[in-house]
Amino acid sequence: MENRTRVFVPMDTTARSLGADGVAEALRREAESRGTAIEIVRNGSRGLYWLEPLVEVEVGAERLAYGPVAESDVGSLLDADLPGGGDHPLALGPTESLPWLAGQSRLTFARVGVTDPLSIDDYRAHDGFRGLEKAASMTPEEIVAEVTESGLRGRGGAAFPTGIKWNTVLKTDAAQKYIACNADEGDSGTFADRMIMESDPYVLLEGMTIAGFATGATMGYVYIRAEYPLAIRIMREAIERAEAAGLLGGNLLDSGRDFNVEVREAAGAYICGEETSMLESLEGKRGMIRFRPPLPAVKGLFGAPTVVNNVISLATVPIILDKGAEYYRDYGSGRSRGTLTVQLAGNIRQGGLVEIGFGRPLSELLYDFGGGSATGRPIRAVQAGGPLAAYVHPSQFDTPLDYEEFAAIGAMIGHGGLVVFDDTVDMGEQARFAMEFCAIESCGKCTPCRVGAVRGVEVIEKILNGENEAANLELLRDLCDTMVSGSLCALGGMAPFPVISVLDHFPEDLRARA
Amino acid sequence: MTEPDRQTRQTIRRLAEAGAAQAGALLPILHAIQDELGYVPDAAVPIVAEVLNLSRAEVHGVVSFYHLFRTDPPGKQTLYVCRAEACQSMGSRELERHARDKLGIGYHETTADGRFSLEPIYCLGNCACSPAVMIDEDVYGRVTPERLDELLD
Ligand SMILES: Cc1cc2nc3c(=O)[nH]c(=O)nc-3n(C[C@H](O)[C@H](O)[C@H](O)COP(=O)(O)O)c2cc1C
Ligand code: SF4
Ligand code: FES
Numbered sequence: 001m002e003n004r005t006r007v008f009v010p011m012d013t014t015a016r017s018l019g020a021d022g023v024a025e026a027l028r029r030e031a032e033s034r035g036t037a038i039e040i041v042r043n044g045s046r047g048l049y050w051l052e053p054l055v056e057v058e059v060g061a062e063r064l065a066y067g068p069v070a071e072s073d074v075g076s077l078l079d080a081d082l083p084g085g086g087d088h089p090l091a092l093g094p095t096e097s098l099p100w101l102a103g104q105s106r107l108t109f110a111r112v113g114v115t116d117p118l119s120i121d122d123y124r125a126h127d128g129f130r131g132l133e134k135a136a137s138m139t140p141e142e143i144v145a146e147v148t149e150s151g152l153r154g155r156g157g158a159a160f161p162t163g164i165k166w167n168t169v170l171k172t173d174a175a176q177k178y179i180a181c182n183a184d185e186g187d188s189g190t191f192a193d194r195m196i197m198e199s200d201p202y203v204l205l206e207g208m209t210i211a212g213f214a215t216g217a218t219m220g221y222v223y224i225r226a227e228y229p230l231a232i233r234i235m236r237e238a239i240e241r242a243e244a245a246g247l248l249g250g251n252l253l254d255s256g257r258d259f260n261v262e263v264r265e266a267a268g269a270y271i272c273g274e275e276t277s278m279l280e281s282l283e284g285k286r287g288m289i290r291f292r293p294p295l296p297a298v299k300g301l302f303g304a305p306t307v308v309n310n311v312i313s314l315a316t317v318p319i320i321l322d323k324g325a326e327y328y329r330d331y332g333s334g335r336s337r338g339t340l341t342v343q344l345a346g347n348i349r350q351g352g353l354v355e356i357g358f359g360r361p362l363s364e365l366l367y368d369f370g371g372g373s374a375t376g377r378p379i380r381a382v383q384a385g386g387p388l389a390a391y392v393h394p395s396q397f398d399t400p401l402d403y404e405e406f407a408a409i410g411a412m413i414g415h416g417g418l419v420v421f422d423d424t425v426d427m428g429e430q431a432r433f434a435m436e437f438c439a440i441e442s443c444g445k446c447t448p449c450r451v452g453a454v455r456g457v458e459v460i461e462k463i464l465n466g467e468n469e470a471a472n473l474e475l476l477r478d479l480c481d482t483m484v485s486g487s488l489c490a491l492g493g494m495a496p497f498p499v500i501s502v503l504d505h506f507p508e509d510l511r512a513r514a
Numbered sequence: 515m516t517e518p519d520r521q522t523r524q525t526i527r528r529l530a531e532a533g534a535a536q537a538g539a540l541l542p543i544l545h546a547i548q549d550e551l552g553y554v555p556d557a558a559v560p561i562v563a564e565v566l567n568l569s570r571a572e573v574h575g576v577v578s579f580y581h582l583f584r585t586d587p588p589g590k591q592t593l594y595v596c597r598a599e600a601c602q603s604m605g606s607r608e609l610e611r612h613a614r615d616k617l618g619i620g621y622h623e624t625t626a627d628g629r630f631s632l633e634p635i636y637c638l639g640n641c642a643c644s645p646a647v648m649i650d651e652d653v654y655g656r657v658t659p660e661r662l663d664e665l666l667d
Contacts, residue, residue, distance in 0.1 A: 017640050017655035049642035188598035191639035226545075226582050227638050229651040264538070265545050268582030270636060284540030285572075286579040302537065344642060346603035351642030374604065383599055419641070421603045433602070437636070443579075 004039040005083035008056040008063070010113065011042035012198045013230050014191070019071060020053040026074040027055075038083055044199020046113030047353030048100055056095055059085035065092040100350065100369060105331055107339050108316045109355045112199040118237055120245050123202045129247070131318030135210045136255040140170050143214035147317060149325035151337025155192075156182050156273075156310030157386065157414045159336075159403045162317075165307060168297035169215040172305040177217035179208050180282060180301055180308045183224040183231070184266055184273035187386030189345035189417030193311035195353060197224065197231035200315070201238035205248065205261055207314035210321060211307050212259040220261040221301070222311075223278050226268050235263050270387075270441040271491055275308040277443065288443050289489045310415070312341055333359025336402040336413075346383075346419040347373045356401075363397040365418060377422040381430075381506065385414025387437050388494035390501035391421075391430065410501065427509035431502040432460045438495035449492025452483040456499065466512030473510070477503065518557045525550060526558045530565040539566060540576055544583055553584045589624040589631040593617070593666070594648040597634045600641035604656075609645050610634075612659040616666065630666070 009015075009024040024040055031038045048054055054067035055077070064085045066077060073090060080086040092098060106112070115122040123129070135143050148163025169177055181204065185193040196204055208220040224232050239261050242248040250258045264282055266272055272281045276290035279301050300306025316338070320328045329337045336358035342365055344351045349371035366372070366379060373379050381391045389412040392399070396409050406413050421430075435456030444450045456479055463472045480496035480503075487493040502510050518526075526547055533543040543562055547554050554577055563573045577583050595613050596606060614620060617630050624631040640646035643655030647662065654665060 013638070013653050014640050014643055014655060017643060017646065017653040052643075185639060186637065188637045189600045189641045190637075191641060194639040227635060227648075264541065267541060267545070267580035268635070269580050281541065282538050284538040284542075284576070286575050346600040346641060346644060348642070353642075387599060417600075417641070419600045419603060425603065430599070430602075433599070437598075441636075 004037045006041050006058040007038045007082065008041045008043045008058075010045040010052065010054060011117075012045035013194060013228070014049050015045045015052040015054070016230075018052050018068070022071040023053045023055065023069050023074060026071045030074050030078055034078060036078060036083060041116050043115060044113045044117045045195065046095065046101065047109070047195060048098065048350075049352035050350045051092070055082075057082055057085055063095045065095040065098065066090045067092060100352075100354075103369070104355050105339050105357055106355050107319050107328065107331070108203075108312060108341060109195070109200075109353065110319065111203065112195055112353075115200065117199050117201055117234060118241060120202065120241060120247070123200075127322065128202055128318075129206060129253070131321035132206045132209055132253065134321045135213050136253055136257070138213075140214050140216060143210065143321070144170055146325050147214070147320060150320045150328040151325075151332070151335075152313065152316060152320065152328065153336070153403070154310055155312035155316070155341070155415060157187075157412075159413070162309060162313050165297055165309070166211065166214050168295065169217070169305045169307050172298050174305050176219070176302075176304045177215055178301040178304055178306040179211045179215070179217045179220035179314075180275075180279065180296075180306050181208055181220065181222040181311060181314055182273065182275065182278055182308055183222050183228075183311045184278060185225055185228070185311070185415070186270040186273040187415050187417050189383065189419035190343050190386070190415045191345075192341040192343055192353060192416060194228055194231050196311050196315045197222075197228070197235050201235050202242065202247075203315045203318055204235075204311055205238060205242055207317040208261055209248070209252070209259045210317050211309065211314060213255070213257055215305070215307055217305075217307065218258045218260065220259065221282055222261060222263050223266055223272075223282055224263060225266045232263060232265055239263065270437075271443045271489075274489055274491065277489075278308070279306065286443075288445055291488075312415075331357035333357070333400060333402050334404055336404070340401055340413065341416050342401065343417045344370045344420070345417055347375060347379075347422045348418075348420040349374050349376075358402050359400050361398050361400050362392065362418075365401070366397060366420065370420065373420060373422040375422050375424075377424065379420055380423040380425055381421045381427065383419040383421070383430075383498065384417070385412030386417060387434065388490065388497060389414055390497050391427065391505065392501075393505040410497070412497075427502045427506035428460070428464050428511075431499045431510055432457060432464070434495055434498040435460060438491060441491060443491070446486070446488040446492065448483045448486035449488070449495070452479055452487075452492065453495060455479055456483075456496070460499075460510070463510060464513050469512050473503070518555045522551065522555065523557060523561065526555070526561045527565065530562045534565050540568070540573065544577060548583060552588050553586055556585060589628050591629065591650055592631045592633055594633045594635040594638075596636070596638050596640075596644070596646045596648075598637040598641075600637070601645040604644035606645035609647070609657060609659060609662065612662060613647075616663065
């Protein structure tokens, strides 16, 4: 075949939501009619979402970026010799040198946006399956020790040490054990799991397989939110291809060990992201919270010892095995080791995925990476860590991104989402929504949450309407206390946190409206 | 509501039987039914219950627990408007109002001509390019009211 220049047009959900499919189609059509020889590769997204659709062209050993590209730019790009890396108003230079990317430490996301997501050859050519090959030569105890020493903590929200969880499953005797990957990614402002599944699905399968080798589990499920139809399709296709290539199934990679994976589609209940609720759902039931103990690691899916881990936790394991615990642990600060996959979302000029070592101040993410608000107005509040977490006030923006530092100001890192609001935000309305969301999503098992959230909405509405403001503000505090201390799980137990943060830091918005 | 015909019942039975062998079969079966019929008709409850050897109450409980299972036929297309925080920060409340006014319906309703159903959704993972909507399975970002009009026309 003649030497065709490779042109990359991302196919991830966000790139497509901004017209990437139309750009790819226009490129194909225009190049064909001009007789320009190009090969269009649908790669994943690098996560520079403010520049999507970001088109790249391979010139020599380098990839040059152009963006954001609209369908209507395709003609002028080809006029400007896109395949030769020609100059154009949308030209951004070498992709890897873009400060936004160069300033990151992409470990978990090393391949994301670089490769063709479903190509196993591409995956291998970019260090894929090296962690698994290493793991295949290790004992379960050695794998668990490596993950423990890396300092990796669960990226789904609770930040529990992954190695310790795995050790419990390893040490629990059972004929059948499971790996249950939590891909419910319900927090607003988060999309890191989606990006891994859409843009580098094999790294998740590799991480799950290593978890299986480490614990003796031979079956894995990926529980994916129904709101992610593309991720579901890609993961299913990746599993089929991996099976066909002998990378999943019996005696995979000639390791003498078996591991299978199946995708299960959720059905739009936020509570099913909570691990015991997710297990109920995987068993085909309503997503009601389970009492603990027993821990899922001891008695989880179908009563068997089960590792429940977030997508990012599992997708980080291959590089830890490949490069060693120390390599990973060297990133980070304090007890927050390794890298955090920050998702810049909401009212932010340069939104997208930033993977960096823990410990950098929040302000650096908001202003250096993020470039401030999208509207150009002052940033007034940031909801970090999902809908059950506090709104962070500008006076706290110098807080380092570190689990303990955030906890110390009553905030949360959670799954790493940062939702930015400018100064037009109505924080009273945000407080009301926090309670409304809890009311919509409550599983109904316990009273403080089921009844408390509905009451919370009413009380906040009364305050905003000027009914007995002082008494109702006091009532709201009490109600929050009751929910925090009396709820069975973190949905009811944490939904008051955003409300309390508004009471504490934005009291001027939670009072009678003129 | 009209009773599903014989053929629909047969479809439901076929899908239930095809999925029955897997562990935790109920959700995958309900998805299969909704994928094929567009919704999970009430008549599916006893059939699925019988095939899986569950009580009707159990099956009904699951169908009603999950927001994304619907029990009435949807319009030709479904517009999902994201109501979650990141989209709120970029004007989704206005977009929601616009969607309702434009279609003349509220959430969980279908236009009289049967063209659109309107559903709320809580995050599509498109939060760096808010506000977001989804039409059937296609997600759109930075959707202004004008853009929504184009998408719906
Ligand atoms: C209401 C609620 C929702 C949650 N949603 C998610 C979710 O969408 N994804 C996730 O990975 N963890 C979620 N979690 C945390 C899980 O319960 C659990 O801690 C996590 O999946 C464990 O994996 P990790 O240790 O790798 O983080 C949620 C917790 C609660 C209380
Ligand atoms: S706190 Fe809410 S979601 Fe959690 S168990 Fe109680 S009712 Fe269910
Ligand atoms: S909050 Fe709307 S897409 Fe995430």
